[in-house]
Amino acid sequence: xxxxxxxxxxxxxxxxxxxxxxxxxxxxxxxxxxxxxxxxxxxxxxxxxxxxxxxxxxxxxxxxxxxxxxxxxxxxxxxxxxxxxxxxxxxxxxxxxxxxxxxxxxxxxxxxxxxxxxxxxxxxxxxxxxxxxxxxxxxxxxxxxxxxxxxxxxxxxxxxxxxxxxxxxxxxxxxxxxxxxxxxxxxxxxxxxxxxxxxxxxxxxxxxxxxxxxxxxxxxxxxxxxxxxxxxxxxxxxxxxxxxxxxxxxxxxxxxxxxxxxxxxxxxxxxxxxxxxxxxxxxxxxxxxxxxx
Amino acid sequence: xxxxxxxxxxxxxxxxxxxxxxxxxxxxxxxxxxxxxxxxxxxxxxxxxxxxxxxxxxxxxxxxxxxxxxxxxxxxxxxxxxxxxxxxxxxxxxxxxxxxxxxxxxxxxxxxxxxxxxxxxxxxxxxxxxxxxxxxxxxxxxxxxxxxxxxxxxxxxxxxxxxxxxxxxxxxxxxxxxxxxxxxxxxxxxxxxxxxxxxxxxxxxxxxxxxxxxxxxxxxxxxxxxxxxxxxxxxxxxxxxxxxxxxxxxxxxxxxxxxxxxxxxxxxxxxxxxxxxxxxxxxxxxxxxxxxxxxxxxxxxxxxxxxxxxxxxxxxxxxxxxxxxxxxxxxxxxxxxxx
Ligand SMILES: Cc1cc2nc3c(=O)[nH]c(=O)nc-3n(C[C@H](O)[C@H](O)[C@H](O)COP(=O)(O)OP(=O)(O)OC[C@H]3O[C@@H](n4cnc5c(N)ncnc54)[C@H](O)[C@@H]3O)c2cc1C
Numbered sequence: 001x002x003x004x005x006x007x008x009x010x011x012x013x014x015x016x017x018x019x020x021x022x023x024x025x026x027x028x029x030x031x032x033x034x035x036x037x038x039x040x041x042x043x044x045x046x047x048x049x050x051x052x053x054x055x056x057x058x059x060x061x062x063x064x065x066x067x068x069x070x071x072x073x074x075x076x077x078x079x080x081x082x083x084x085x086x087x088x089x090x091x092x093x094x095x096x097x098x099x100x101x102x103x104x105x106x107x108x109x110x111x112x113x114x115x116x117x118x119x120x121x122x123x124x125x126x127x128x129x130x131x132x133x134x135x136x137x138x139x140x141x142x143x144x145x146x147x148x149x150x151x152x153x154x155x156x157x158x159x160x161x162x163x164x165x166x167x168x169x170x171x172x173x174x175x176x177x178x179x180x181x182x183x184x185x186x187x188x189x190x191x192x193x194x195x196x197x198x199x200x201x202x203x204x205x206x207x208x209x210x211x212x213x214x215x216x217x218x219x220x221x222x223x224x225x226x227x228x229x230x231x232x233x234x235x236x237x238x239x240x241x242x243x244x245x246x247x248x249x250x251x252x253x254x255x256x257x258x259x260x261x262x263x264x265x266x267x268x269x270x271x272x273x274x275x276x277x278x279x280x281x282x283x284x285x286x287x288x289x290x291x292x293x
Numbered sequence: 294x295x296x297x298x299x300x301x302x303x304x305x306x307x308x309x310x311x312x313x314x315x316x317x318x319x320x321x322x323x324x325x326x327x328x329x330x331x332x333x334x335x336x337x338x339x340x341x342x343x344x345x346x347x348x349x350x351x352x353x354x355x356x357x358x359x360x361x362x363x364x365x366x367x368x369x370x371x372x373x374x375x376x377x378x379x380x381x382x383x384x385x386x387x388x389x390x391x392x393x394x395x396x397x398x399x400x401x402x403x404x405x406x407x408x409x410x411x412x413x414x415x416x417x418x419x420x421x422x423x424x425x426x427x428x429x430x431x432x433x434x435x436x437x438x439x440x441x442x443x444x445x446x447x448x449x450x451x452x453x454x455x456x457x458x459x460x461x462x463x464x465x466x467x468x469x470x471x472x473x474x475x476x477x478x479x480x481x482x483x484x485x486x487x488x489x490x491x492x493x494x495x496x497x498x499x500x501x502x503x504x505x506x507x508x509x510x511x512x513x514x515x516x517x518x519x520x521x522x523x524x525x526x527x528x529x530x531x532x533x534x535x536x537x538x539x540x541x542x543x544x545x546x547x548x549x550x551x552x553x554x555x556x557x558x559x560x561x562x563x564x565x566x567x568x569x570x571x572x573x574x575x576x577x578x579x580x581x582x583x584x585x586x587x588x589x590x591x592x593x594x595x596x597x598x599x600x601x602x603x604x605x606x607x608x609x610x611x612x613x614x615x616x617x618x619x620x621x622x623x624x625x626x627x628x629x630x631x632x
Contacts, residue, residue: 219443252570275608
């Protein structure tokens, strides 16, 4: 199994926006630091787990950008990646670059390689767009599955089974043919500690691909940055068409409609019987002989 | 000038339009009140078309494009068709709610149209030149990115719980135009093998489908154990009021209300709960509410679909006994070979 893991360095800001007078203050060197994207760490770990399950395989890490991105490759190496590829290209303002441009660059490079699985973080900690994996799959015309937390390869490597979150704590298992792209939300194990020796020796292993294109702001989509301002969140507001009294009642009940006095036809039933009957009638009883909800 | 065309891809749960989709539609309707623009919904056709049309029209949708065919809820198939259709119809923007499904769908649409995705927008408006502007926050919520699509279509999703749901001010006579397109023929490369439901014992109460809620009226820790037993029987989760938390019967993460969590279960059974406003503020999404309280004037009864006046521990004990007996019967019936 030839696995490719996309890694990147992200910017972490420590300065709260409500205290900032200007962008300059937020972007001041003292208020930010670079670190590897946390979801990419999970992707690196999951790649190792797949290799362990199969007993064989190779892991190549790829990063796009300036000198900084070499750090991500060093970390990838310290976590077990064997091959390190640095797509060296200038990005004047990474905050204004959109994932479709990055996906295009990556697909150019990846088209030339052989691989079975591309893993990347479900999103980046700083831009949180969650789009690169899907866009890359589209450019390479490959299937994509998002939000994996566990990838189980078939013995013959023809497919993988991906456990993914679908919200509300529920999950699904998806069978996906290879080659494909999978975005990683979590790894089945906590990402391992990097090995210091491998971190240091990584520098020698990095192979560089010079990309002459200057990745600039997309002209089609204008992006302007400013200090974030506080915005009100959703609050419950009753319908305009209601009377003032009805609005008040709704606000007091927290938005639940007051129920009309139901006719009590079954006075002779005990409390437990009423409860049972209601649950059964509305298909909430898992052991009732009626159809379940 | 032709009206700007805004598309919203609608999401359902149990055949009902979900709240995040209505948050999005309400916000776009508000935006378009003073501008020329047309709000169109794209939705999967299900058995509740009449109900869906009504809900969508009430919130300001003017036209619905339905997709039909046996495709489950496949984001892949819907996205491919939305992208295809948009090449012909040329909407100014395509939106989805920022749920997991909505994000997947919007990402696939954007990728197919080779445009960037702008997820989780927190504000939307027009600038002086009448161009559509969305704002999203980046870099740990410290920076606002203002985005303007100059020529190409803008594909974006909303930040959840950001926009108020409001019905349209002048509810138009629902002018629903259905254009139905069959999704069945498209081959999806991946296949869902199985779905795994969250364990009710560990799921966040915000996501629970069935909640058994105990309050001060349960009287003691031993009695509160009955709440757990009923939850086990019904496959539900345990929650409680502030009083239950103060007494140490539940932990803070299981408290509902103003200082707790907002829940939206399909079924909620409240036992010995008074129904104080600070609690009911957290119950808005509840679909079936059963209240058991000894005081027939308890405020919770005003909200209940089923009102049971009586001693909660006794009623629950009786119910558990009856239910266990029936469950045992059922097992024996199941064991018998089919005739
Ligand atoms: C700022 C603020 C924030 C708050 N936030 C929250 C919050 O987030 N969540 C919350 O729950 N509360 C909150 N509260 C507290 C809230 O006002 C109520 O005090 C609380 O909800 C009451 O909980 P209860 O109904 O369990 O208990 P009680 O008020 O003690 O009511 C017990 C109920 O049980 C009934 N009862 C008694 N014995 C029996 C019996 N044997 N069988 C059946 N019924 C019986 C009684 O008739 C009564 O209705 C907040 C209060 C404040 C001031």
